[in-house]
Amino acid sequence: MDRVDAVVIGAGVVGLAVARALALSGRETLVLEQESAIGTGVSARNSEVIHAGLYYPTGSLRARLCVAGRDRLYAYCTERGVGHRRSGKLVVAIDARQRVELAALQARAAANGVPGLQWLEREQLRMLEPVLEAEAGFLSPATGIVDSHALMLALQGDLETAGGMVAVASKVHRIDAARGPGGAHVLLSGDSELAAAVVVNAAGLGAIGLAGRVSGSPPAPGYAAPVEPTRFAKGNYFSLALRSPFSRLIYPLPEPGGLGVHLTLDLGGRARFGPDVEWIERGPDGGFDYRVDPARAPAFEAAVRRWWPGLPAGVLQPDYSGVRPKLVGPGEPAPDFRIDGPAAHGWPGLVHLLGIESPGLTASLALADEVLSML
Known part of the structure; x- marks a missing residue:
């Protein structure tokens, strides 16, 4: 069975930002994307706005990561020559x-x-x-605007320069959190298996469903897997x-x-x-x-x-x-971002990024830092 240090599921802007951070931290990192190209889902179908942090309840993950991500994103776009404007x-x-x-x-x-x-x-x-x-x-x-595709290409470039790679047309069907060597997770994609000590579920619209398909030893007491x-x-x-x-x-x-x-x-x-x-x-x-x-x-x-x-x-x-990627249905109040790490579910090295809608693009670099802190 092949093995890498870290796998990120989903090559949208958040997945690529997380993978970049993992690779820059010295981990051998692989991104698995079910589509034939990066950034064809939620990341390609939004307003491309760099949000300032106006709307979200004070102290929430959305508010904190939006404000931190906004400043990081402006600096990154300037450094890497990604098209943007403080409109x-x-x-x-x-x-x-x-x-x-x-x-x-x-x-x-x-x-x-x-x-x-x-x-x-x-x-x-x-x-x-x-x-x-x-x-x-x-x-x-x-508040500003950004070329989201150019941003994703820059993140992918940084990932690959740091030794990571993206594998497209690679759909992950479920995660086995118990079978890998040394306690690693085993990802099942088609007929193939891959072991990784770190797995980050950043699958966008598919993240909630995938989080409900983790098999293995029982999670932490009281943990409720999300329901799509x-x-x-x-x-x-x-x-x-x-x-x-x-x-x-x-x-x-x-x-x-x-x-x-x-x-x-x-x-x-x-x-x-x-x-x-x-x-x-x-x-x-x-x-x-x-x-x-x-x-x-x-x-x-x-x-x-x-x-x-x-x-x-x-x-x-x-x-x-x-x-x-909503966590709730019609008529229900908008929830905060849901980031389920080992402290929540009890599986070491596994992080689910759930309900990451607006301001996910703005917060992408700060979200990557948040994931690293959980690991």
């Missing part, structure tokens, strides 16, 4: 009733360690973005078939299940709106339908016109969609 973001209250909620969000962001927040009234918002219509808002200058939801949150995006009149990201206040239909800009200045929240089920083949239904355009137009009433009719085009 800034305006979070806005559509009417007077939302002012209290907006002020509470700004206070939480400040408590989380977000720098440079600036409250703006209606006329001040118009000076920054003339077509924006809102009662009030605040500016987050620490029966429904998944799909987020659809529409692009603007015009030159964007905005120079910053525009976000309404969050809504249940997500951050609301907001405007993001890519590095070329192209405007995209989304995501919305559409609860779906896996298809018969276990996959997801990523098609964007053009019939959703009127709802997008209505959402955008709440803060951009001058949006012309018929200029939103179906773009792409993503599915978020």
Whole structure:
């Protein structure tokens, strides 16, 4: 049986960041990715925003790792020449009733360690973005955008320079935590087996299911393996078939299940709106339908016109969609990131990264540090 020091399951941005950190720590590291290329799942289907840390409960993993990861990510992108920009973001209250909620969000962001927040009234918002219509808002200058694929290529390059490698088309079906030599885990992928002293489950949408397929000696008393939801949150995006009149990201206040239909800009200045929240089920083949239904355009137009009433009719085009690895179903409050390490389940060297949705991209380098600290 072949053996390596460490295996990371999943070659998305978080998996590659973790694998890079393991390789730089001196471990022989292998990444197993079920698709034919890196970063084709959650990491390729998001807003590509570097979040500042506004939304998450103070003291939560999401808040702490977002703030730490934000600063690490800006520094890494500058060092490695990865395309990014500190575009800034305006979070806005559509009417007077939302002012209290907006002020509470700004206070939480400040408590989380977000720098440079600036409250703006209606006329001040118009000076920054003339077509924006809102009662009030605040500016987050620490928010930005990044070329997520270039980031993943840079992480993969660092991993390989440190002696690690990525194996694509390598699906892991289950983990045996008891059979390996020296207490190592045995990963079963097809008809092959591989032993590793360290296994990190960063499989994105497949991570929860895989965490429930760990066999071996009983886990720690009281540990409950996660249960994969029966429904998944799909987020659809529409692009603007015009030159964007905005120079910053525009976000309404969050809504249940997500951050609301907001405007993001890519590095070329192209405007995209989304995501919305559409609860779906896996298809018969276990996959997801990523098609964007053009019939959703009127709802997008209505959402955008709440803060951009001058949006012309018929200029939103179906773009792409993503599915978020939710730990809960519709109507349930958003949980924190779930990182199950040896202290939780009792299996040495095994870490599950579960429910790593937004701000997972921003937090990726800090998440890698968190995993190393558990090992």
